[in-house]
Structures are given as structure tokens and as C-alpha cells.
Amino acid sequence: MPSAPKLSVIVPFFNEEDSIDPMYAAIVAAVEPLRISFEMVFVDDGSRDGTAARGEEIARRDSRVRFVKFRRNYGQTAAMAAGIEYAQGEILITMDGDLQNDPADIEHFLAKMSEGYDIVVGWRHKRQDKLVTRKIPSKIANRLIGKVTGVPITDNGCSLKAFRGSLIKNIPLYSEMHRFIPAMASIAGPRIAEIRVRHHARQFGKSKYGLSRVYKVLLDLMVIKTVASFTSRPLLWFSLLCIPLTLFGFVALAAGLARWPVDGFVSIPLAGAGLIFLMAAVTLMASGTLGELVYKLGDVRPENFARLSKRAVGGNPIVSVVASKGIHP
């Protein structure tokens, strides 16, 4: 028997005692007819209700279930990251534990993955949520995320996604980045596809999200943009920041010294401001050098990702990475 299953289904649970049993049943019902080896990784994100007990019970009954219990609540990204860490499958599928995603869609994801994509993301095209607090902010956020990261996905918030295990296991996930996994993964240049998925209204429990996350999403977006575009060439990016400062500096300095050859008058504020700007440019360059050093010493480097996105069809992977950035229909 092969030790690594073909498919791992990763589901984080946080206070979902009513959902965990139906979720398990639905996954088994959806995947068993497909006749592939699979496992389930259930992550209990520090629930305070009966989720852990029910999850342990499921793991006892079914050897295909791996139940990972957190010491306390760490958030959905951490739960996803832990699920990815413990999953052993070739293809990993993540979904929410609140029954809003439908495991019956797994089949379509597998079909799409077998076409050679590295990441397949779901799109809840008939979303069953509140319009004002959930759908409209999410629409704006998705538009923004697509613009900024250059990975125009219609629905970043949909947890139902499929990944090639070897790729996603090497993408660092922290903070609240699960929304941006495709964007983070884009540094590896994967082939991303998008498919429509079903979305059900919430049956049990209550939603754990509200409008408050908007601020965090914006900051995380900033981090991803900078980190993803930045990691490869820190010095370059800091140098770009330096250009306006240097320009300002020289202009102000020149203006401050303009009358000096004529009558010896020096404008202290102008010349001083110029010097301050020039100094800042120099320290920024120094920061850039430090950044380069950090990057050299670090173990997560974009060039390592080039080898991660395996192609189903042969060919030089690095070439197809360059050619395949962006979304395929």
C-alpha cells in the first residue's frame, strides 16, 4: 500500500460541534465513489465546545482521519497551515468546516488539477451570505487584491481550493494570509485555474467574521505586495524609494545655495531640508543592503520556488513558469 495518499482534504474547525460529523460524512460520501486513496486532516483551532471530542471520536473510527488539535485558538490561517503541514497527499484540498462549502465539488477540483494546474480556486458564484456586510466588501476587496497582486481571482475568500502538495508546502503562511494563498504562491509562478463552486447558507453556529477584518486585509495586502515583489531584489526596491528622496534633496539643496555665489546668502531651511533628504536616501540604501543580507541568509527564496511548480506535461519548468503567470480560464 502506498504510504502517501493521492488526496488530502484539509478542514479547519473552530467551535463547529454541530458541523463536524455532517462534514465528515459529506466528504466521505463525495470522495469514496471517486476510487482514489485519500485522507482527511481535521484541525481543531482551539475550540471551546465539543468539537475536539467529536473529532477524536471520528479519528478513532476512521484511520483515514488525522485530527490535529491546537493548544489554543490561533486563527484560520494557522489552522490551514497546520493542515497543510500534516497532510501527506499529492493534492491538497482545503475547505471551511461550517458546511458552506460542498464536498461534492471536490470531484471538479480533481478534474481541473489533472489538467496540469498547480492551484485551483473556488468561486462562490451564488454566494449565500449577507449582501451589505459580506458580499459588497468582499467584492471590493477581491477587485483590489487582484489589482495589487496581479493575480485576478474573483473570490479570494472562498476556502475551497486545491493545491499541488509539493508547491503549497513550501509557501510560508502566517498572519492572516489564507485569503492570499494564490497571491503568495504567485512568486512560484503556478498555473492557477478558477472554477465555480456551490455555496450553502450557514446551517449551524454563527459566522466568525464581520467587517472588522477589512483593516487587517488591507495591511496584509500591503505586506504581500511588498514581500512578494520585494524578496527577490530588496536593494533594488529600496533604491527605488531613494530616487524621489535624492531628487528632492538635490533640488532643495540647489535652491538653498542658489544665491550663494552671488551674494553669499545661504537659506538654512532649504539647504537643511535638502541635506536631510539626502541623508535619508543614504540610510535607505543601507537598509536595502541589510535587506539583501537578510535575503541571502534566509531559507525562503523565490528562485527556489521556480522548481516547485511541477508540470503535468514535460518541458523546462522554468520557462513555463515565466510563460504561465496569471490566470487560465
Place this chain on the structure above:
Amino acid sequence: MTLSHAGSIVSVIIPVGDRQTPIAELFAEYKAGLQSLRTPYEIIFVIDGPQPAYESALLRLTAAGEPLTIVTLTRRFGEATALMIGFEHACGAIIVSLPAYLQVAGSEIGKLMTALDTADIAVGYREPRAGGWFQSLRRNAFHGLLRFVTRLQFRDLGCNARAFKRKILDEIHLYGDQDRFLPVLAERQGFRVAEVPLRQATDRLRPEAYKPRSYLRGFLDIFTVFFLVRFTKRPLRFFGMVGLVILSVGVLELAYLIFERVYFHSPLADRPALLLAALFIVLGVQIFALGLLGELIIFTHAGGSKDYQVDRVIHYPGPASDRAELSEAGMRPRETEHSRVISL
């Protein structure tokens, strides 16, 4: 009592800093308390910075047949470092840290140990509490500030009588004066923290030595903990916010100056406000750049540090995949060393 720990050794670590009770009195008190527990124990004194008189007093005790471990540090490193070094010499499954001056009665140690039955770390708080209104004001201010910063409520972090399981110090590395915040850091790592009321020792010569410097240090420590707890994983959230605020103040000021220059013809060249605007802009950009550097460090080293602590993994492998589970155990990531893998 403490049946569940019967047979396991208790390691008592006593970091010796500035505040001390004469050794004979201290040792007699703690020894009486430990012996009443009827569990094997070892006592480790870590002398933080050379104190020849204290050391020779300890050596006299060992000459009299008392089994002690004495570690002397060549200079003052702080109580937390002393604790960590004591821990390196400890072989017990349970570690008890006690102050070198009589803070709580020796007979109270058992209460800490009992609390470990349901918790990973038991911290004492002194109840009823001696001391005047000024002490209690100072105490409340400290804990209030800490609660504001970390959103965790503790009664008495000044109480150094604590008992904890070995895994706590395996995971949490303290330095300087962070020993005070061990419960905060443990809670953050997801350990269960219990607070235990302890009777304060009736100590005639309890030296209350709080210098202004120690206030400053306490404040800086809170700041450090604030950072450790809230922003270690997302430096840009902090630096970015501060940097952007300063930057926008500078830009607004500059815009105003330019506006005045263009429409009211007040010359830029002799306005010191221009310097201020330039300083703000530059400061903002630099702080933001620091945040970016921080993010870069986190990102490039994210493989080594995890956001979460796994309590346990439950997996009952079927008969066919039994061997797969075993072979996988060797390459498990570090976090799970302290978690239980139940396999049948």
C-alpha cells in the same frame, strides 16, 4: 498528595540576585516545605554574579551533608538567565523556581505542585498581601498596564514562586529580567496557567528595594513583552502604521507650505517649518522601511518559526499503514516533540 507526580524528581531552582534572606534561614524554610511533600527533590542555587560570601555559606551547607548544586555566573546576567542556566542543570520533570528571599512560606510549595495536576504552569500570588498603599498602587499600575498591553489578567507577577512542567522552558527562552513575564509568555504559547494563592512569609527583614531604575526597567520590559506578544509576526502592522502617520504629517505640512508659497507668496527659503516637514517625511519613510525589513526577515525565515502550537495529533492508522506512521515519526517537525501521538 500529588499522587500523579509520585516518583518524579522535583528540581528547585533558586536564582540568587540582590534580594536575599540569610542562607541558613532560607534553606531551613524551603527544606522543611519540600520534605513535607515526600517526593525526591534537588536544589539548584544559581548565583547571579560573584557573591563570595553567599557561595561560601552554600559550600558550608554542602560540607554539612546537604545535597546542593551550586552554579556561579561570572557576572550579573539577570534573574531570567540565571533561571535558564539552572534549568540546564535540572533533571526533574517538574521545575519549581523560588526566590532567594523569603517571599512565601516554605509550606506553600505543595500547593503549587498540586495545581500542576490540571495546569502546565502554576504561578503564586501573595494573599493576603502585606504592604502599604503606595506598594499596592504601584502593583496595580504595573498589572493594569500589562493587562492593557497584553489583554491578559494576572494578579501578582512579582511573586517568583512558580512551578511548571519541563516542556515550558524547553519552548520558552527567557533572558534578562523576563522571568517576571514567564506566565504571560506561557499563556501566549497556549499552555494552561493556574494562579495559586500563597501565604506571604512573615519575614522580618524583607528588603523592599525599588530604585527609580527598576521602574524604568519594568516599563521597558512591558514594552518588550508587548512587542513579543503582539507584533513579532507582523512588524509592518506596527512600524507601517507609525511610519505612515508620521509621513502623512510631514507631507501635509509640506503641502501647506507649498500652498502658502504659491498663493500667498511667503517664501519657503526662510521658514524653519520646512525643516520640520522634511524631518517628518524622512522619519516616516525610514520607520516604514524598518517594518519592511522586519517583514523580509519574517518571510525569509518563516520556515523555521510556526504561528501555532499543536497540542496533539490523533491518528489511528489502519493495520496496513502501521509502518508508514512509524517511519514518519522520525521526520516530524519540531513542534510535535511535545505533543502526543496516539497510535494503536
